[in-house]
Amino acid sequence: MTLDFILNGEDVVVKTDASGRLIDILRNHFKLLGAKAGCLSGVCGCCSVIFNGKVVPSCLIPAFRIRGSEIVTIEGFSKYDEYQDIREGFSQSGVVTCGYCDAGKILAVESLLRRNIRPAPEEILSAFMGIKCRCTEPESLIAGVLATSDIRQRRLYGRSA
Numbered sequence: 008m009t010l011d012f013i014l015n016g017e018d019v020v021v022k023t024d025a026s027g028r029l030i031d032i033l034r035n036h037f038k039l040l041g042a043k044a045g046c047l048s049g050v051c052g053c054c055s056v057i058f059n060g061k062v063v064p065s066c067l068i069p070a071f072r073i074r075g076s077e078i079v080t081i082e083g084f085s086k087y088d089e090y091q092d093i094r095e096g097f098s099q100s101g102v103v104t105c106g107y108c109d110a111g112k113i114l115a116v117e118s119l120l121r122r123n124i125r126p127a128p129e130e131i132l133s134a135f136m137g138i139k140c141r142c143t144e145p146e147s148l149i150a151g152v153l154a155t156s157d158i159r160q161r162r163l164y165g166r167s168a
């Protein structure tokens with residue numbers, strides 16, 4: 008099947024078989040390796056992308072759903088101000104990421120802050136629940152998200168909560 012869609016702001020066309028998944032198409036056809044193949048069952052989040060404005064696991068998106076969609080991967084997202092907010096918030100709070108968990112952690116924050124700019128600590132921990140990373144303490148994750156929230160609010164409205 009031939010699929011045309013928007014990928015990181017560009018019109019693209021790809022030929023693939025109907026049984027393919029978005030994660031395979033990104034990695035194999037476009038060499039976008041930021042979305043990692045982890046659990047492949049929608050739990051770990053390390054294959055996250057923004058699909059039509061929503062953060063979703065790319066391992067759960069079948070090829071036929073891609074036609075006409077707009078997709079932003081972690082590579083594309085890294086050019087946005089929102090990405091810089093998260094990077095700065097993480098760095099202020101000692102949250103580490105690596106090639107494996109980058110897309111999952113960063114897009115988990117983005118998804119959460121799009122729903123609620125000032126999430127409660129329990130909400131923050133639940134947003135990271137599927138991500139298997141022992142490199143950052145839960146307290147730092149909470150601090151990292153709240154720092155990001157402050158940075159974003161200052162950037163957008165000139166003040167934080």
Ligand code: FES
Pocket residue numbers: 043044045046047048049050051052053054055064065066067
């Ligand atoms: S690889 Fe997609 S959620 Fe784990």
Ligand code: FES
Pocket residue numbers: 103104105106107108109139140141142143
């Ligand atoms: S920093 Fe990536 S798995 Fe812990």
